[in-house]
Structure formats: structure tokens, C-alpha cells
Amino acid sequence: MTTNPKTANPLNIELKPNENGWSPLSWNSKPIEQLPPYPDSVELENAYRQLRSLPPLITSWEIEALKTKLANVSKGEGFLLWGGDCAETFDACTAPKIVNMLKVMLQMSFILVHEMSTPILRVGRIAGQYAKPRSKDSETIDGVEMLNYRGDLINSFEPNKEARTPDPQRLIKGYEKSALTLNFLRALADEGFADLQHPEQWELDFMQNNEYYKDYEAMVNSIHKAINFMETITPNTFSTLHKVDIYTSHEALNLYYDSAQTRQVPRKAGWFNLSGHMVWLGNRTKQLDGAHVEYLRGIENPIGIKVGPPFDVDETIEIMDKLNPNHEAGKIVLISRMGVDEVKEHLPRYIKAVKKAGHPVVWSCDPMHGNTFATENKVKTRRFDDILDEIKETFAVHRAEGSYLGGVHLELTGDNVTECVGGANGLNEAGLGTNYETYCDPRLNYEQSLEMAFLVAREWNK
Ligand code: PEP
Ligand code: MN
Numbered sequence: 001m002t003t004n005p006k007t008a009n010p011l012n013i014e015l016k017p018n019e020n021g022w023s024p025l026s027w028n029s030k031p032i033e034q035l036p037p038y039p040d041s042v043e044l045e046n047a048y049r050q051l052r053s054l055p056p057l058i059t060s061w062e063i064e065a066l067k068t069k070l071a072n073v074s075k076g077e078g079f080l081l082w083g084g085d086c087a088e089t090f091d092a093c094t095a096p097k098i099v100n101m102l103k104v105m106l107q108m109s110f111i112l113v114h115e116m117s118t119p120i121l122r123v124g125r126i127a128g129q130y131a132k133p134r135s136k137d138s139e140t141i142d143g144v145e146m147l148n149y150r151g152d153l154i155n156s157f158e159p160n161k162e163a164r165t166p167d168p169q170r171l172i173k174g175y176e177k178s179a180l181t182l183n184f185l186r187a188l189a190d191e192g193f194a195d196l197q198h199p200e201q202w203e204l205d206f207m208q209n210n211e212y213y214k215d216y217e218a219m220v221n222s223i224h225k226a227i228n229f230m231e232t233i234t235p236n237t238f239s240t241l242h243k244v245d246i247y248t249s250h251e252a253l254n255l256y257y258d259s260a261q262t263r264q265v266p267r268k269a270g271w272f273n274l275s276g277h278m279v280w281l282g283n284r285t286k287q288l289d290g291a292h293v294e295y296l297r298g299i300e301n302p303i304g305i306k307v308g309p310p311f312d313v314d315e316t317i318e319i320m321d322k323l324n325p326n327h328e329a330g331k332i333v334l335i336s337r338m339g340v341d342e343v344k345e346h347l348p349r350y351i352k353a354v355k356k357a358g359h360p361v362v363w364s365c366d367p368m369h370g371n372t373f374a375t376e377n378k379v380k381t382r383r384f385d386d387i388l389d390e391i392k393e394t395f396a397v398h399r400a401e402g403s404y405l406g407g408v409h410l411e412l413t414g415d416n417v418t419e420c421v422g423g424a425n426g427l428n429e430a431g432l433g434t435n436y437e438t439y440c441d442p443r444l445n446y447e448q449s450l451e452m453a454f455l456v457a458r459e460w461n462k
Contacts, residue, residue: 006031006032006033007029007031007032008027008028008032008035008037008255008256008291009037009038009041009044010028010029010041011025011028011041011044011045011048011256012045013025013045013048013049018298020297020298022294022297022298023298024259024260024262024271024295024298025259026294026295026298027255027259027291027292027294027295028255028259028291030289030290030291030294031287031289031290031291032255032285032290032291032292033133033284033285033287033290033291033292034133034134034150034253034282034284034285035154035253035254035255035291036137036147036150036154036155036166037166038166038167038168039165039166040168043168043169044168044256046168047168047169047171047172047256048168048171048256048260050172051171051172051175051256051257051260051261052260052261054172054175054261056261056263056274056275057127057128057175057178057179057182057248057261057274057275057276058182058248058274058275058276058277059274060265060268060272060274060300062247062277063272063277063278063300063301063302064300066121066123066247066277066278066302066330067300067301067302067328067330067331068330069119069121069330070121070302070329070330070331070333070362071328071329071330071360072119072330073121073330073362073406073407074329074330074360074361074362074404074406075329076404076406077118077119078118078119078120078121078406079112079116079118079119079120079121079406079407079460080120080121080123080333080362080364080406080407080408081105081108081109081112081120081121081122081123081407081408081453082122082123082124082125082249082304082333082364082407082408082409082410083105083108083123083124083125083408083409083410083411083412083449084101084105084124084125084126084129084411084412084413085101085125085126085129085411085413085438085443086125086129086132086411086438086440086441086442086443087129087130087131087132087151087152087438087439087440087441088125088126088127088128088129088130088152088177088181089130089152089157089439090130090152090173090174090177093177093180093181095184097413097414097415098181098184098185098188099188099414100413100414100415100446101124101126101413101414102185102188102189102245102246102414103414104412104413104414104446104449104450105122105124105246105414106122106245106246107202107450107453108449108450108452108453109122109453110223111219111223111450111453111454111457112453112456112457112460114219114222114223114226114457115219115454115457115458115460115461116457116460116461121247121407122245122246122247123246123247123248123249123277123278124185124246124247124248124249125249125250125411126181126185126246126248126249126250127178127179127181127182127185127248127250127276128174128178128248128249128250128257128275128276129249129250129251130151130152130153130174130177130178130250131150131151131153131154131174131250131251131253131254131257132149132150132151132154132251132253132440133150133251133253133282133283133284133285134148134149134150136148141159142159144160144161145161146159146160146161146164147161147164147165147166148164149164149439150166151253151254151440152170152173152174152177153170153171153174153254153257154166154167154170154254155167155170157439168256171254171256171257171260174257175257175261175275178248178275178276182248185245185246185248189245189246202220202450203446203447204216204217204220204450206424206425206447207424207447207450207451209424209425209426210424210451212454212455212458216454219454247277247278248276248277248278249276249277249278249279249280249304250275250276250279250280251279251280251281251282252273252279252280252281252292252295252296252303253282253285253292255291255292255295257275258273258275258279258295259295261273261274261275262274262298262299270299270300271298271299271300272299272300272301273299273301276301277301277302278301278302278303278304278333279296279299279301279303279304280303280304280305280306280333280335281293281296281303281304281305281306281319281323282306283306283307283308283309283337283369286305286306286315286316286319288315288318288319288322293319293322293323296323297322297323302330302331302332302333303323303324303331303332303333304332304333304334304335304364304409305319305320305323305332305333305334305335306335306337306366306369307334307335307336307337307338307350308336308337308338308339308369308370309338309339309342309370311338311342311346311349313349313350313353314353316334316350316353316354317353317354317357317359320332320354320357320359320361321357324359327358327359327360328360329360330360330362332359332360332361332362333361333362333363333364333407334350334354334361334362334363334364335364335365335366335409336350336363336364336365336366336394337365337366337367337368337369337370337409338370338390339370339371339390340367340370340371340386340389340390340393342370343390343393343394343397344393344397347393347394347397347398348397348400348401351363351397351398351401351403352401355403362406362407363398363403363404363405363406363407364405364406364407364408364409365390365391365394365395365405365407365408365409366408366409366410367386367387367388367389367390367391367394367408367410368382368387368409368410368411368441369441370390371383371386371387371390372441372442375429375432376429377429379429379432379433379436380441380442381419381420381421381429381432381442382419382420382421382441382442383420383421383422384420384421384422384423384444384448384451384452385422387410387420387444387452388452388455391408391455391456391459392459395459395460395462399462405460408456410444410449410452411441411442411443411444412443412444412445412448412449412452413437413443413444413445413446413449414446414449415435415437415445415446416435416445416446416447417435417436417437417438417443417445418431418432418433418434418435418436418445419432419436419437419438419442419443419444419445420442420443420444420445420448422448423444423447423448423451423452424447424451425447425448427448
């Protein structure tokens with residue numbers, strides 16, 4: 001079965017290239033990884049044209065505001081809390097899931113603000129995180145070979161050949177689900193989020209097993225007092241301070257989705273991907289002459305770049321030269337995802353090379369993707385302690401190199417899932433089956449996420 005011919009379905013749409021030879025579709029003729037072919041190019045083109053005509057999900061000035069805030073983080077002023085599902089699913093576009101995600105992200109950021117006294121920038125892997133790179137193109141289920149699941153934006157998780165075939169209508173569906181998610185997120189952020197004023201709803205009992213419980217309890221009480229104080233002197237501070245309380249992001253993987261929503265804006269130079277405030281380049285789609293780098297070099301949005309095996313430092317610098325030739329601050333977030341045992345060996349080389357090349361970056365640590373393993377029962381999981389240790393190692397290396405670790409990038413959920421082992425509640429491998437929901441990578445649950453925020457703040461303060 002040829003599942004990935006490494007070229008995308010060509011679209012019959014002429015777009016005039018700009019002075020750099022770039023257009024929203026210039027990637028379309030480049031070699032591409034991780035995007036299986038659609039069986040019907042005409043259907044794909046129809047869906048693309050439809051998506052292109054729909055209104056944008058976000059605005060260019062939100063993107064510019066985020067970039068300015070990231071520029072501050074790159075100077076050591078602030079910290080980027082970036083988190084969310086490995087993969088969102090269409091079915092999980094529900095009120096409770098969205099509320100829980102916003103709640104855990106806000107609570108984590110309150111913990112960080114309180115402990116670190118620095119501005120916290122919140123970015124969700126949300127409202128568009130529907131496409132996944134996979135290590136294998138296909139799998140065999142009950143003797144039938146079929147494409148691997150690649151996220152709801154591309155095909156269905158359902159294990160049959162037809163459902164696994166890439167479907168262009170999913171581009172439209174992904175846009176709609178993103179719009180619904182974002183609409184509710186904005187409403188919650190605009191009208192205030194009552195849960196936050198009530199620490200008794202923070203569900204902290206699990207922390208009683210933790211050596212830091214007393215500190216933790218004191219911190220929550222103090223956050224509660226601060227919120228009450230602010231609310232008393234300036235009512236609704238928390239609801240009106242920021243219009244967009246959380247920025248959105250996803251991996252720019254299915255370039256049909258991203259490029260159809262890449263637009264010019266009146267009275268502004270350049271092109272903006274208006275499907276998410278920020279997008280990132282995955283570790284598997286970083287080919288210097290490939291489609292993903294080509295697409296990303298033309299957009300104004302801040303861009304994350306995953307930095308992991310095979311640890312090619314020169315390539316990372318060349319990618320940055322392409323994506324940020326003018327060395328604009330706030331443009332690039334380098335997300336190291338090395339694995340706890342690799343950080344000491346590889347990260348110093350990267351930090352030195354980035355400095356030497358003169359690229360202003362925000363350094364972030366993704367302690368998730370280098371620490372995944374399968375249990376004896378073949379359940380994909382991660383250890384809380386490995387995740388924490390990668391963060392600790394990463395802080396230590398940055399400190400030793402005179403560099404600033406400006407953020408963490410976590411796969412997490414506000415729900416009480418059982419996907420990662422460890423944490424104060426002592427979830428073990430036997431307990432993973434209780435509420436294992438993810439179709440892709442294991443996430444920190446609500447409790448593990450709050451605990452992680454608290455422990456990240458401790459490391460930051462060292
Ligand atoms: C991800 O962030 O979900 C992911 C697939 O990461 P990476 O590209 O670093 O493997
Ligand atoms: Mn993942």
C-alpha cells in the first residue's frame with residue numbers, strides 16, 4: 001500500500017507569488033511528510049475553496065499582540081504556559097471539556113503568577129489541534145491493512161478502511177469545531193469565570209499526600225485573598241482585563257487547512273494564518289526544503305519549532321534563518337523535547353548555536369514527547385517524574401549557559417483521566433485502565449497538571 005507518496009495533491013489554484021517567491025500555496029509543489037494523499041483531488045479542491053471563503057477564526061491584531069508578549073518573554077520578562085490535548089477530537093467539542101481545559105490552564109497560570117511574580121502568557125493546544133503526525137503510515141487490524149489514524153482533521157479513528165481514508169469534508173468540520181470551541185472560550189473569558197473565585201472548587205484533596213501540601217494550601221488561600229481584594233477594589237477585573245484570555249495554537253500539519261485560512265489583511269503587510277494565533281512545526285516535518293517549512297516562512301504568526309532527535313543543530317539554525325530572516329523578537333519559540341536522558345548532552349549545543357547565530361528566541365521545554373513509553377500491556381504512558389526531571393534538567397542547563405527558559409509545553413487536560421503514571425495521587429500502571437481516553441499521547445490530568453505548575457514554579461525560583 002502506498003500510503004504516503006511524499007507529495008501533496010496539487011490544487012488547480014493559481015496564486016501570484018510575492019517578492020520572496022512565496023504564496024499560501026507555494027508549499028503545494030514541495031515534498032511533504034505526514035500528509036497522506038486524498039483519493040479525490042476535485043473534492044479536496046472544492047473543500048479548500050469553501051474553507052478559503054469562510055470568515056477567519058481570529059484576527060491579525062491578536063497575533064501581533066501575542067508576538068509582542070512573546071518578545072517580552074524572550075527578554076526574560078514573563079513565562080509561557082502552553083498546554084492542551086495531544087489531539088483534540090470532534091466529539092470532545094463539548095461544554096464540560098472546554099470549561100475544564102480553560103479552568104486548568106487558568107488555575108495553573110494563577111499558581112505560576114503567584115509563585116513567580118512574572119506575567120504568564122497562556123497558549124492552548126486548542127481550537128484547531130486536530131491533525132497528528134504518526135510514526136507509521138498504516139496498521140493491520142483483523143487482517144485488514146488500513147491507514148493509521150491521523151487526527152479528526154484527516155480521517156476517522158474508527159478501525160475500518162473506508163473511515164481511515166482521508167476525507168476533505170473534515171477540513172470544513174475542523175474549522176467549524178474550532179469556531180465553536182473558540183466562541184465558547186471567548187464567552188467564558190469575556191464574562192468572567194466564576195469557578196476561579198472559589199478555591200473550594202479547586203479539588204485539592206489529592207495534594208494531601210504531597211510533601212508540599214502545606215505550602216500548596218497556603219498558596220491557594222493567598223491566591224483567593226488576592227482575587228477577592230482585586231474584585232473588591234476593581235469589580236470584574238478578571239473578566240474585563242483581557243479580551244482574549246487564552247491564545248490558540250495547533251501544529252501546522254495539514255497545510256490545506258492552514259493555507260486556506262492564510263489571508264492578507266487590509267492596511268497590513270504580509271500574510272496571517274487566521275486559524276490560530278500560533279502554530280508549530282512538528283519534529284517530523286522539519287525538512288528544510290519540504291512543504292511545511294516552505295509554508296511557514298511566509299506567515300506573520302509566531303511559530304514554534306520542536307527541537308528533538310536526531311538533534312541536528314545546524315538544521316535548526318537554517319530553519320530559523322528561513323522562518324525569521326530578520327531576527328524579529330517574539331517570532332520563534334524553540335520547544336526542546338529531548339527526553340530526560342538527552343537534555344544534558346544536546347541542549348547546551350543548541351543554546352550556544354542559537355546565541356551565536358543571533359536569533360532572539362523564547363526557549364520552551366516540552367517534557368512530554370521524549371518520555372513516552374509503552375507498559376507491558378502495551379498502554380502508552382509517561383511518568384510524572386520523568387516529565388518533572390526533564391523540566392529540572394532543562395532549567396539547570398539554561399542556567400549554566402546563561403540562558404532563560406521562558407516556558408513549558410505540556411500535554412494536559414482538565415479532566416480526571418488516567419493516562420500518565422505518578423504524581424501525588426500515586427497513579428500506577430494498574431490504574432491506567434480506569435479512565436484512559438486519549439487516542440494519541442497520554443496527558444497529565446487535572447491534579448497532575450496543578451501539581452506540575454506548582455513544581456515548575458519551584459524550579460523557576462531556584
Ligand atoms: C505533538 O506536539 O503532539 C507532537 C507530535 O510533537 P513532536 O512533533 O515534538 O513529536
Ligand atoms: Mn503528542
